Amino acid sequence: MYILFGGPPTRGLITEMVMAEGALDYELRPIDIKRKEHLTPEYLAVNPAGWVPALVTPEGETLYETPAISLYLAERHDLTQLAPQVGEPQRGAFLSALFYIADELEPAMKRYFYPHRYVMRDEDTAAMKAHALRSALDRLGVIDRRLTREGPYHLGDRFSLADLTMAYWAASIEDDAALEPCPAVKRCVELVMARPKLRPLFEALSGY
């Protein structure tokens, strides 16, 4: 059985969504980052980076970095409904989409949630948060243009981990109106959130 260190409102939810889509069993060990449980010696022994999620495999190996965990689960369990397999025509487009989200959108979201870490003076925190949101929306704007051209999903009619991951981040933006300039992103998020196995997990996110 997998052991997942995470829980809402963290991106551990992305891993839970992958588990749900794949009907995989796991034991959730919630880590409350507000109470700094991710910085305890016990948790740092699991993931020395002090971040959640971390996933312990049935064989006892510890995995970290959310997109890596998602890909690992999709590949190990042949979850072709989440990821085109190596050699499939859409594999390259899928990897490009997933890595764009991981490398470009995620860092902006990190600054959005932790703006105080990126300023020299406390009084600049609100401006940093606003700047981070603009950066995230800029990235979502790029995705929006792709989805307008090729959507409703990143791979056309085919849902994938790229949509799931993007939807988690877009749904995490506190101001619903912020997504108004990105109608194709909004449409994709709605489609992802309506998936029966994912709906309860997105509801858990909106409760925070």
Ligand SMILES: N[C@@H](CCC(=O)N[C@@H](CS)C(=O)NCC(=O)O)C(=O)O
């Ligand atoms: N690159 C890592 C980052 C993980 C990450 O930053 N997780 C957040 C929760 S969503 C966290 O642990 N935050 C605590 C902190 O940064 O102190 C991943 O994608 O898994």
